[in-house]
Amino acid sequence: MALTTLPTAAFATGSVGTSQLADGAVTTEKLVADVNFRNLIINGDMTVSQRGTTQTGVTSTAYGEWCDRWNFDASSAGTWTLSQSSTVPTGQGFGYSLKYDCTTADASLGASDYVALRTLLEAQNLQQLKYGTSNAESLTLSFWVRSNKTGTYIVWFYADDGNRTISKAYTINSADTWEKKTITIDGDTAGTINNDNGIGFRVNFFLGAGSNYTSGTLASSWQTDSNSIRAAGQVNLADNTANEWYITGVQLEVGTSASDFEFLPYDVNLQRCKRYFQRIWMNRSDNNFWGPQRYFDANNVILGETWFSPEMRTQPSFSYTGTPIIKNNGGGVTGWTGITGGQLSNTRAEVQFIKTGHGLTNSNTLAANLSDSSTFFKYDAEL
Amino acid sequence: MINLNKIISVTKNYSVPENIFDSYIVELENENPVHVPLNEANSDYQEILEWVALGNTITDNGGGE
Numbered sequence: 208m209a210l211t212t213l214p215t216a217a218f219a220t221g222s223v224g225t226s227q228l229a230d231g232a233v234t235t236e237k238l239v240a241d242v243n244f245r246n247l248i249i250n251g252d253m254t255v256s257q258r259g260t261t262q263t264g265v266t267s268t269a270y271g272e273w274c275d276r277w278n279f280d281a282s283s284a285g286t287w288t289l290s291q292s293s294t295v296p297t298g299q300g301f302g303y304s305l306k307y308d309c310t311t312a313d314a315s316l317g318a319s320d321y322v323a324l325r326t327l328l329e330a331q332n333l334q335q336l337k338y339g340t341s342n343a344e345s346l347t348l349s350f351w352v353r354s355n356k357t358g359t360y361i362v363w364f365y366a367d368d369g370n371r372t373i374s375k376a377y378t379i380n381s382a383d384t385w386e387k388k389t390i391t392i393d394g395d396t397a398g399t400i401n402n403d404n405g406i407g408f409r410v411n412f413f414l415g416a417g418s419n420y421t422s423g424t425l426a427s428s429w430q431t432d433s434n435s436i437r438a439a440g441q442v443n444l445a446d447n448t449a450n451e452w453y454i455t456g457v458q459l460e461v462g463t464s465a466s467d468f469e470f471l472p473y474d475v476n477l478q479r480c481k482r483y484f485q486r487i488w489m490n491r492s493d494n495n496f497w498g499p500q501r502y503f504d505a506n507n508v509i510l511g512e513t514w515f516s517p518e519m520r521t522q523p524s525f526s527y528t529g530t531p532i533i534k535n536n537g538g539g540v541t542g543w544t545g546i547t548g549g550q551l552s553n554t555r556a557e558v559q560f561i562k563t564g565h566g567l568t569n570s571n572t573l574a575a576n577l578s579d580s581s582t583f584f585k586y587d588a589e590l
Numbered sequence: 591m592i593n594l595n596k597i598i599s600v601t602k603n604y605s606v607p608e609n610i611f612d613s614y615i616v617e618l619e620n621e622n623p624v625h626v627p628l629n630e631a632n633s634d635y636q637e638i639l640e641w642v643a644l645g646n647t648i649t650d651n652g653g654g655e
Contacts, residue, residue: 267593267595267596268591268593269591269593270591278591404631405631502606502607504606504607508606508607510606520631521629521631521632522627522629522631522632523627523632524592524624524625524626524627524632524634525624525625526621526622526623526624526625527622528622546622547603547615547623547625548613548625548627549603549605549606549612549613549625550605550612551612551613551625551627552627559606587591587624587634588632589591589633590633
């Protein structure tokens with residue numbers, strides 16, 4: 208007989224055993240509320256945006272000046288402004304969302320055109336999914352979404368190592384209203400996720416797709432990937448410049464039900480994002496310390512170094528934005544003919560500044576004026 | 591992450607002062623150049639491989655900085 212009330216007296220020490228509480232009596236859903244890092248997606252609450260907070264004129268696949276770890280993925284499907292937005296669902300604890308704003312429409316997508324938002328998950332962090340075994344775990348995706356354009360949208364899940372696909376539809380029912388959506392997918396008993404630092408899993412939110420991606424039957428169960436089964440039924444968010452789409456609170460977790468969003472401290476979120484991208488800058492306008500000087504050529508090259516914290520996923524690419532001013536025992540110098548990376552590793556990298564007759568004098572340290580949000584070094588080890 | 595369609599040129603880069611070929615410099619449309627390590631796990635390196643597979647050629651100006 209099931210209990211309907213709890214006894215008011217405390218249970219005696221050692222009085223609750225398997226005869227009172229059978230194995231499996233407490234379901235996983237009742238236990239996960241405080242499990243840390245159950246969200247397989249990094250920066251699902253859109254709090255971290257190292258590259259910047261808004262970027263206009265976005266047309267092709269890129270990471271950019273919006274929320275970290277989220278990749279704009281598109282081919283010839285309008286022009287967009289992407290931003291970290293403060294428009295959020297009321298009373299849910301979120302501070303930011305990611306916004307897609309269509310600025311040049313494409314009302315008639317070509318067969319191979321598409322636009323999407325995606326995040327790529329590192330394979331070695333997904334071994335607990337046990338893909339390719341009879342114990343492959345189900346996954347549940349939950350997120351908050353809002354758009355003026357109602358209708359059917361597709362989330363496409365793709366596991367690279369086995370070339371396996373599954374897609375699920377959700378509906379935006381009410382215009383300009385935050386709605387929480389939950390999608391569950393089965394574990395892939397025939398799939399593969401390698402135990403390495405490559406791409407293990409992609410979560411793709413389609414926002415528009417041409418007939419190459421919609422002409423088949425939606426892949427509602429795991430199967431070998433082909434273009435036509437990815438996005439059948441998807442509306443075209445690119446069809447009007449009035450269109451916009453917001454998302455936040457994205458969580459992917461093991462199991463068949465969605466738990467509350469797992470909020471992590473900002474510093475933890477930032478550290479996790481830095482495995483994939485690091486912005487090196489100092490928010491001081493004076494003679495900022497940047498790093499040790501490793502090599503000095505009075506007539507040509509100065510070379511300094513940076514150590515990464517945390518270690519990056521792999522050897523990163525280097526680039527920069529703005530106009531770095533470099534100093535060492537002398538006045539600030541701009542007009543460098545080359546600012547390039549050197550000896551790039553996942554723990555340390557160098558930057559070499561090239562300018563004939565730069566006029567600086569030898570020193571043990573380099574200072575770089577990277578003092579505003581648009582001037583910084585970029586190290587990119589994204590998936 | 592660089593976009594294959596925005597690549598103008600790819601040039602071998604030699605480290606200073608060791609003068610060892612250790613990376614590529616990628617010139618892009620409307621962006622600062624990106625410096626890419628020789629590492630297959632780097633997604634930009636993969637883009638360069640694709641760019642070469644399309645018939646493009648990497649420039650080698652030699653070292654000797």
